[in-house]
Amino acid sequence: MPLPAGSGTGPLAGVRVAVKDVVAVAGQRTGAGVPRWLERALPAAASAPALQALLDAGAVVAGLARTDELAFSLLGVNAHHGTPPNPAAPGRVPGGSSSGCAAAVAGGAADLGLGTDTAGSLRVPGSWCGLHAWRPTHGAVDTTGVLPLAPSFDTVGLLARDAGLLAAAARVLLPGASAPARRPAALLRSRTLLGLAEPATARAVEAALAALAERTGLPVRDVGDDVTADEAGEWAAAFRTAQAAEAWAAHGAFVTAEPGALSPAVEARFRAGERTGAAQLAAARAVVERTRARLDAVLEDGWLCLPSTATPAPPVGAPPELLEAVRAGTLPLTTLASQTGVPAVGLPAGRAGGLPVGLCVLAPRGEDRSLLVLVAGG
Template sequence: MTADPTVWRVNGMPLAPATGRGPLDGLRVAVKDLFAVTGFAVGGGNPAWLAEALPAAEDAPAVARLRAAGAVVQGIAHTDELAYSLSGINAHYGTPPNPAAPGLVTGGSSSGPASAVASGHADVGLGTDTGGSIRVPASCCGLFGLRPTHGAVPTEGVLPLAPSFDTVGWITRDARTLAAVGDVLLPPGPALAPRRLFCLGGTSGAAATLGLPVTEVTLSTWDDPDPLLLAFRRVQAAEAWRGQGAWIEAHPRALAPDVEGRFRFGAQVSAGEEADARARIAAWRAELLELLGDDAWLALPAGGPGHPRGLGPAGRDDWRRDTLRCAVPASAYGLPSVAVPTGASPPAGLALVAPPGADRALLALVAERLAGDVSR
């Protein structure tokens, strides 16, 4: 069968074989086009970037670990340009299909890996999550996805966006595979479940399926998310511009206008504004961790459903803000968060957010309570 060019930049049978045997034997991985894969250039979702990139001399550590554990790289899957979008729309390569909701986008920026997993052409989507780019496509496609604690999985060999928030994450059709990948990629950590869940955004019904006591709460940053979203945007954009601004200046109009605009916003962020934004984020993080204490996690919408594939720029901006409201707290605070399907149609998942280092506990709870396969 011909590979869908809106999903895959390049694929094979497989593209790169396993280098060892282990718990992931035979699993097929769709690698987001930000990761180094030996012998292939990183394209970053942009033809001009790809044209100047050299083949990687070695795998990114995350890719190497998966291959050593028995997984194969099925192919390199598309991303939103330089990972700085959330819809899954790429002006150069198209919009990958969402098998769970054909009229809607997959969400991004791990759009290609999510589509490959949702369609059954891969078992694992290896991607990145800076502002929601694992959890949002997982939610929009009815899949499972983990954003780990910031720094828990190495990001070497991965094209950066905003290093203060960048994480390596993954997407699967079932909870047990999600946990199996975690066993390979995550450092050791406790696997103790919380005693209760605090719920935002009317998620108590979905959260109750996990079998824990639930309590509806409110947070100022949820009721009025704009201050947190602005602080996050300033830090993210400032870092993104420092990383890629010189290339963007040298390649005018190489990016879609909305993506380039996000990068150029970073050039306008002053050092004082960035420092103030970081201080605000740190204060809000401390407040949330104090609320959670030692025995509670947070449940909130994971974002989704995806917006209509033909939605115009204004509508996409509104959808983006609503989605970031759900995704940014874990991103800004460096906390682990797992998106799980709820059975809603069209898909819109539930996100659990835990204190730092509780990645394995998140995966253990989800694998125990939600172990069914949601493939279609």
């Protein structure tokens, strides 16, 4: 079946979209990065509403883009299909799980990537491939027709080389009429969260924050009641528990029915959800709610700025223990927006050790348009 056609006219006329292979594309089978999943899949009767909105606005599908297995990774490594290239950092992983989207956009094969972000799957590849990334307010963009991972945290968002295009495409996906953009009182810096990044990354992020402040005319202020490293570790652990439980609920039947269909590392993440008891899950949900209230209080004073990732992209072929350490180090940064449901925009922050890294800005829930106006010029 041919790829679905766009309207040909509209604000995104001619924009080429790389579609993550967890998003339904009319007439195509969704593979989700797993050959056995693709074998079982039927062609989609219709495109996911998010994709259809882009097509109605004039965009065209450049192709279906690779993803990490069932979107349960942050690295961009796929045991079945290999690792997509990172055009911004050759020889390094692109980040995932929206890995193919990032590779296509960074390499110029597409202008826009339509992907998902559960625990950072747009913001991490955005950071490592030198791209702009948008994770919307949870629930703001329709996820119908998109393969779930952990529905409490799943979102559909975008990657782009150009900040203006990112904002224009986001406006197409956001429901309702545009309200006047709101400016925060300040850009907030958490010394604790900066300290979770390795030093060169933290320096690049601080420089990018200073440049953003100069461009926007907003002051940079330290968070008054800063989070602690223990808090960050606690919310990351709670997120992983809740995410694994939801992921097992979504795909445990497939994992059980198709032994060996997933790589051992990815299957282990799903199996962690199988072992999560009700009391453990309830305790994790309680931490998520406390974290949400904590961030809401912080965002009353300004919009929070933090590293998109803890490090630059690791090398392709790095040992599994290094890849897991990079993933674990980045989750306390990415999962703050994920579990609290706030919008986040990742911006290229320059380079650390010659490799791209990103600055991420978090705004209150529902302030996507204001955030995009401020940081992406939309």
